[in-house]
Amino acid sequence: MRVEWAISIRRACAAIRFDPKTYRYKSRRPGQAALEQRIKEICQTRVRFGYRRVHVLLRREGWAINQKKTYRLYKELGS
Numbered sequence: 596m597r598v599e600w601a602i603s604i605r606r607a608c609a610a611i612r613f614d615p616k617t618y619r620y621k622s623r624r625p626g627q628a629a630l631e632q633r634i635k636e637i638c639q640t641r642v643r644f645g646y647r648r649v650h651v652l653l654r655r656e657g658w659a660i661n662q663k664k665t666y667r668l669y670k671e672l673g674s
Contacts, residue, residue, distance in 0.1 A: 630658060631668055638674040646674075 608615045633656075637649050644652075646669035650662050 627668070630660065631672060633658070634665075634668055634674065635672060638672070649674075
């Protein structure tokens with residue numbers, strides 16, 4: 596005999612003392628696949644460039660990105 600239990604999100608979150616707003620959160624950040632691809636391309640052609648120089652090249656190409664995000668993506672990609 597199979598018994599299925601159903602519990603509401605509200606009750607489950609209350610049981611583990613977790614805020615339901617955190618559970619329902621949806622990020623509004625736009626995708627960054629194109630930016631990551633461009634950073635990879637720059638790093639493959641300009642092997643000696645660090646994240647600061649990559650950032651300068653991206654800004655010249657028209658990418659609206661700050662230096663902290665460039666650094667984060669540069670490190671994530673292992674460049």
